[in-house]
Amino acid sequence: MTDLPPGLSALADRYDVLLCDVWGVIHNGVESFPEACQALVEWRTRHGPVILISNSPRPSEHVVEQLDRLGVPREAWSAFVTSGDATRTLLAARAPGPAWIVGPDRDMPLYDGLGLETAGPEDAAFVAVTGMVDDENEVPDDYRDRLAIAAERGLTLICANPDRVVQRGSRLIYCGGSLADLYEVLGGEVLMAGKPYKAIYDLALAEAEALKGGPVDRTRVLCIGDGVITDVKGAHDQGLACLFIAKGIHGEHAVGPDGRLDPARVEGLLAAERVGATHAMADLVW
Template sequence: MTQIIRALDEIALNYDVLFCDLWGCLHNGVEAYPAAVAALQGFRARGGRVVLMTNAPRPRKYVAEQLDGMGVPRDAWDMIVTSGDAAQDAMFAGAVGRRVWAISQPKDEGFFTDIPEEWRDAPPIQRVELDKAEGIVCCGLFDDLTEVPDDYRARLMLARERGLKLLCANPDVVVDLGEKRLYCAGALAELYEDLGGTSLYFGKPHPPIYDLARRRLGLDDRARILVIGDGIATDISGAVGEGLDALFVTGGLAFDQFGPDVENPEPARLQEWLALRAQDPTYSIGRLR
């Protein structure tokens, strides 16, 4: 049974490293949560290390710039690892071919143009129309403010008929931008699988992003890691798959499921909701603080 805590400090001494989600935990896509920032700063001040682990479909430097713009101080984290980092590595390795139909926005441009040093000598990735593509790279909807996954059904059916694989740079299905809920690349990847296509995933809850984080931070099997996140199917499921403890932030994506006080989830509602999803995170908290 999950243990509801009021603050990270209650359990912080049990861990050396945090793998902390961003959207819904540290910020809402518009502004940072001051209490969450302070919690991460406090953890680092006591000698812990913080990896910001996000399913953002962009290389980490763009996420750092976004956090700077929200006023998140650099002393709140040690490293950023993104789904974009792991998926980009697979793309340049040729996981879905070298001529790809890219479903992306201008903000995702760096995913294609910022070539990692180890891939500088590889054949280039060319973005082409669907009828000329060897595979699909999906960073998100073309216009996530107005479109829904079903708008892509006909095109994805054509891709399935051609046997194209879809590389998903962000396994998240939805995210909240302020008060508005938007669809992410994961929603298109799920639809493609429902249509009989093959989708490849590299962010949470799939192993590549965790392997990348451990490698970059130089962690061994003795490191005591706590995963923090609001996504039950990504953050919490990923922690279980990696054999790691998890802190479920109930005030994120599922904020309206656990009673009227977002900061204080009702235990009975929380336990019922988790049981229906066959999940039992080590800890739960209303908002990260």
């Protein structure tokens, strides 16, 4: 059974390094979560490094400004690794393309300096997806016909954000992973480097080793996240301990009518994806 600690402080003697998810754990895209941020500040002050590990499709230096704007204190984290950082290697190997690029303008820093040319699905050599162009109003099926053209041509789709949905305030917004799922349904091949895939964990652990000045004991690394098929599965596949934050994107399936964490619902949610979490909490608190 998943352990249910009252707060992060109860785990302080078991782990040295945190790999912490961002969206859904320390902010919701509109505001930061003060108690979660303070928990990370306390951990970093008292115990060790906190590596933020996000499925944002932008390189990490372009996401720090968003964290500052949302009120996430710099004291809450030691280093930051994104899916965008890990994905740039996949994109660079396919330059100059051309690539059919799908995503909003805010994600364009992902392609800076890679020398990629662009084309539509009829002429591209591969597809690069960060999300929907207008994620406030579009849904994956709006892209079905164009994705079908690329799939029929046998193009590989590189998805820089494996998340299927994310919280934006009180709403759930479709992300790049939902387009990747549709592409696979259409018969296309998909490559991803963010969570739950190995590449982003290798980057995060390398950051931890640099901060600690030596090797990191993987048995003393704790991953924190609210996504079962990204954060929990990623930790599970990498053999790392995981603290599942259950009131994130899965909140309605993990809490009872009283708004409190329901252990049976948590176990059912994890079992449905054939993964396990070492620990679970409703929200990240100290």
